[in-house]
Each structure stands twice: as C-alpha cells, then as structure tokens.
Amino acid sequence: MFGVQCPSQPAAKRALPSVATPVIAPARAGTFTGSVSVTITTATPGAQIRYALDSWSVTEASALYSGPVVITSSATLYARAFKSGMDPSRVVSAPYVQQQLPAPTLTPGSGWFTTAVSVTMTTATGGATIRCTTDGSMPTDSSPVCSRLTLTATTNLLARAFKSGLAASNLAGGTYTISQKVASPTFTPPPGRFWESVNVNVVTATPGAVVRCTTDNTDPIESSPICGHPSFRRT
Structure with missing residues (x-):
C-alpha cells in the first residue's frame, strides 16, 4: 500500500521581542521658567530613540535622539525606541508647561466713550514688555511696544506681555468705541419771556x-443759517 503524503504545515511565525519602553527624565517638570533639559534612555542595548514634540506619531523618520532635548516653551515630548529585528517600543510621553506671564492691565478698560480716551497699559512682572495692536490682530513679540495710547476713534486694542523665559500672557483689551458728539449749544440769556428785544448769544x-x-x-440742519448772536424782537 502506498502511504498518503500530507502537505507540510507552515511554521508558526514567532513573535519578535519588543524594544524596552524609553524613560523620559524628568517625566514632568510641572511649570518651568527659562528652559528644561530632558534626557531619554532605553534599557535595550543598541536601540535608537526617536522623538517628536506635540505629535503622537513617532516613526523611524522622526528626530533621532543624540543628547538632551532642550524644551524652551510649553510642549509635550513623545519618544519611541527602535532596533532591527525587534518590534518598536510603545510610545511614551511627558508634558512640559512653561510658566505664563499674567495679562497686562489696561486702564480704563474697553467700553463706550464720548471723547478721546487715553489708555494706560501696565504689567506687574518686572522686566516684562507689553506689546499691542490696534487692528484686532494677535500681538506678537514683534508688535509695537505700548505703555500709553490716546484713542480718538473706535479701536480694537489688544495687548499681551512678553518676557524671555516665560510664556506670553493671555490677551487683554477689547473694543474702545469712541462716539464723539458736539456739545449742545447754550443760550445766553436762557429761553424765557421778555418785554423788549433781546440779543441771544449761542455757543458750544x-x-x-x-x-x-x-x-x-x-x-436746524447743516444748511441752516449760522447763528452766533441772533437778535429777537419782542412778540
């Protein structure tokens, strides 16, 4: 009798070991001023560490870690380790928050005004610089330096404080609506009953x-007669 030859079964694919998860130090710095130096290590010999800022997607094309990463502004650091013949490590992350300046104080605050208004801008942080815009755009570290502005027309005034080593402040300001009206005329003497003709002085x-x-x-309209010293007869 002839034996039946069965086809050979493919060998089961063996799972590759994973690279050790990187360790970020410090894992979180709370809030920091200036900058913070971050190191990344892995326990797997020969593994390469790749990292990215504010992006969870860390691949073999991401930045190669070769020394401490200096964080100079608020960011989240993501890292992953790779080695040929091994599965990549899982992604690890650490957040870093730079201390933020308090918003500047504008006096008076935004609102409605009937005359030109002088706005003073101050900050409680020594060495900080206030920069502002008057077109409603976001102030940046290249915007004009501001301490006092006189507004004669409706203006969207926005200001922020800046200082090296600290995150820029939140916005302060708003719309200053200047609705100037001509002062109402005054009559001398005031209206009343007179027994003879009277000269009336009208001024503003x-x-x-x-x-x-x-x-x-x-x-009266803009084409009405100009009046300064009209004379009225008794009626």
Missing part, C-alpha cells in the same frame, strides 16, 4: 463746531 463748548439755528420751530 466743542472747539471748531459751528452753531446753526432756525426761528420757525423747525429742526
């Missing part, structure tokens, strides 16, 4: 303004 406290008037009980 607004420099450069022109007073126009009517004597027929209609509202």
Whole structure:
C-alpha cells in the first residue's frame, strides 16, 4: 500500500521581542521658567530613540535622539525606541508647561466713550514688555511696544506681555468705541419771556463746531443759517 503524503504545515511565525519602553527624565517638570533639559534612555542595548514634540506619531523618520532635548516653551515630548529585528517600543510621553506671564492691565478698560480716551497699559512682572495692536490682530513679540495710547476713534486694542523665559500672557483689551458728539449749544440769556428785544448769544463748548439755528420751530440742519448772536424782537 502506498502511504498518503500530507502537505507540510507552515511554521508558526514567532513573535519578535519588543524594544524596552524609553524613560523620559524628568517625566514632568510641572511649570518651568527659562528652559528644561530632558534626557531619554532605553534599557535595550543598541536601540535608537526617536522623538517628536506635540505629535503622537513617532516613526523611524522622526528626530533621532543624540543628547538632551532642550524644551524652551510649553510642549509635550513623545519618544519611541527602535532596533532591527525587534518590534518598536510603545510610545511614551511627558508634558512640559512653561510658566505664563499674567495679562497686562489696561486702564480704563474697553467700553463706550464720548471723547478721546487715553489708555494706560501696565504689567506687574518686572522686566516684562507689553506689546499691542490696534487692528484686532494677535500681538506678537514683534508688535509695537505700548505703555500709553490716546484713542480718538473706535479701536480694537489688544495687548499681551512678553518676557524671555516665560510664556506670553493671555490677551487683554477689547473694543474702545469712541462716539464723539458736539456739545449742545447754550443760550445766553436762557429761553424765557421778555418785554423788549433781546440779543441771544449761542455757543458750544466743542472747539471748531459751528452753531446753526432756525426761528420757525423747525429742526436746524447743516444748511441752516449760522447763528452766533441772533437778535429777537419782542412778540
């Protein structure tokens, strides 16, 4: 009798060992000023460590760790170890938060004003610089330095504080609405009943303004006669 030859079964694929998970030190620095130097190590000899800032996707094409990573602003550091013939390690991360400056104080605050307004900008942090914009855009470390501004028209004033080694402050400011109105005219003598003709002086406290008037009980408009010293007869 002839024996039946069965096809050979493929050998089971053997799982590769994994590279040891990297160790980041310090694992978290709380809040820091200036900068923080971070080291990354792995217990697997010959493994390469790759890292990225603010990106969970760490691949063999990511930055190669060759010495301490200096963190100079708020960021999360991600790291992973690789070695030929082994499965990559799992990704490990550590957050670092740079201490932030307090927002500057603007006096007066934003709001509605009937005349030009002088805005003073101050910060409680010694050595900090206040920078501002007047077009509603985000102030950066290259924006103009500001300490006092006089606003004569509606302005979206925004300010931030900056200092080396600290994170820029949050925004301060807002819209300053300047709605200037000409001061109402005043009459001398004031309206009343008179027994003879009277000369009335009509003036306004607004420099450069022109007073126009009517004597027929209609509202004055810009084409009405200019009035300064109208004379009225008794009626």
